[in-house]
Amino acid sequence: MKLIKDKIYIKIIFFGTALAGKTTSLQWLFDNIIPDKMKITDDITSIKTSFGQTLLFDFVPIQLGNNIILRMYTATGQDYYRSTRKMLFEEADGIFFIIDSQKEELEHNQEFVDEFKNYLSNIKGVKDADVIVIFNKHDLKEVYTPDYLKEKLGLKNYPYFKASAVTGENLKQAFIAMLEKVLSRLKEKGIA
């Protein structure tokens, strides 16, 4: 959390494998959950590759209250862009870890969990961030259950939601849960 001029800034990022549903989740929240009066910009700002995937990030700021701005980013999911992904994590207050629940993605998810654990110990502020896991695409066939995935991937210490970014199922609940966490931390600890 940051204090700049008369505003408190909170940073939340969406992290996960390529095509896990990070941008779709953010877009769904922006289109369906964020009240218009809180929107600072008309749409999400994206830097995309020539084939439409996130190159650097997607970004959207929203005004939660008079003095509180929430800034949400999605990190790029392609392995090729790992070095640029890392920079988004610094001073993150909340992290949505988007897991693609499809069986064929298990190994890839594990790589991202390893990367995440590396950030936890090596990037300033990340270990204090609130983390919520979203097990996405559970509505598809050939998926693992959240219980299996959280055990297998070593994510059982984090709260989680079983979701579908395409339909929006449980995304709003996950978003509210994240807001509750970061705002409560702001209330209790202030800005470190």
Added chain:
Amino acid sequence: MLKIQDVIGDIIKKVPGVVGVILLDIDGIPIEIAGQFDMKPEDLGALLAACYNSYGQVGMELGQKLDSIIVEYGSLKLCQNSMPRGLLTIIASKESYLGMIRLEAKRAIEKITQLMGKTEIARKEIMEKNKLRMPNDYEIDDILSKFKEELE
């Protein structure tokens, strides 16, 4: 007393062709802006910080510290400069003198760094000046209720 707004405004006055100056936090949060921009400051800040941090990462891989970036567009040039915990970006016409831009950027950064002072003191002063405090339970409930309404 000199203000940050005055320091960045002076760059526009002193350097012919400068159309805008934006001071950003390292994450791209706009701190002060002078001049006119066609983009929302929040979007512009996020993009500028991402570019800068990307070049910073390249420098790190090369074992080099990043001091500044200069970008040339069709009729504009853009100069981004490192400063403690922030970035100073100057946008100018293509004809403006890069040497003057860099010199004024350097002078401005020295002044802004002094004005920003120590983070802890500045933070306390900002909180007091703006009568800012952490949200209480009532305010948190109020924020959350706005999203919960959207669910129904």
